[in-house]
Amino acid sequence: MPATDRVTGGLAVAALPAFAAAALYAWTAWCFGSPAAPPDAVAVVGGAVLLLGACSGYFALVGGSGGFFGALLLSLGLLLTVTAADQAASRPAVADCAVREVETKAEHSAGEGSPPTRTVYRLLLDCPDGYPAELKEGRAVAGKGDTVRVAFDPRRRISPEVAGRTTPWTAGLWALALLALSATIAWLKRGPSGRNHD
Template sequence: MAALGVLVVPLGAGWLTYLWADWSLRGGTGTPRFVALLGGIVLAAVALAALGALFRETGTAAGFGLFLLVLGMGAAWVEVADSTTRSEVVSCAVVGKVRQSHHPTFGEGAPQAKTLYHYELDCPGGLFPEFSSETKADPEGAVDGEGGRIRVAYDPDRRMDPVLASENVAIGSPVIPTILLALSALASLVAIATEEREGEGV
């Protein structure tokens, strides 16, 4: 029973995370971002508790399986976010010159160094007075690098950050979360099998 459970829990948790993220981020529900994230956290907590209970049932400690479960569920969430496009696009006037800020890395394991481009915008309805992107836009109609207009894609329900319209594309892939969740199930099965063999050898 425990062996079946450690297969069902990771894969089922990943699928439920995907469905929840898809419904809350892509659907026309207007779900606030914090509610969507809270739902994902609750799903992760339930999945961890279920897998932990199966380990306790067999007397097995399998932290690696639990770790991979969290990574897999997180990757499933990121995959949905990355494959979701913003439904609205607005053309905004750029006020003044584009500013840059440099963010260096701090050694192995730290986020990669990046440059952010900051725009002061005049958008219809006062949307996005300030906007930042890792990609430098080429404002249409700019004179000597100042002014012009850029197109910004955004989610009316503010569930995702705005991006340049040229970057409003789906880039997600289900491959990584599927691999991580499968490895979580495999690691859990190996841990239980190892525990059973050790018990038989006593």
């Protein structure tokens, strides 16, 4: 294969993670924010098709162990892209809600070297209009009898959160790092110095 074709092919495969992330972010943002967004089931299926299609295409184009690990990194990067889109989505309504009860649940990870046990806090709320009725957080943001300020989407497409607390930057930066690793693997396997040129 000519060197120019190798470079072009390598660039095309290496660019796949960026194109997939842009498409999935646009789809997720549209589903969360547009008045003409599709029903929830269609939104989930559409997102799943984009994610699985991108990972399958990446694995088929790159191949071998590099294709497997690159597709795994790509899938994690795309999931974090969805998380960033969720955290960036508009929650235009705000309410001061009384915390009726706080429930905790420990989420254990199995296996050696797995992440430590994580505690999820479920706050049962009394809000002025009855919604939201609950809030889930990864840390204790309020106790029973306290008042918490909650930002939410009146159309109920996005989960509520503590007002002013969540930003998309952490998820977005992790997504960029994983997508860059996936693109690097694709370039090393398919670029001008890689082996998989046929």
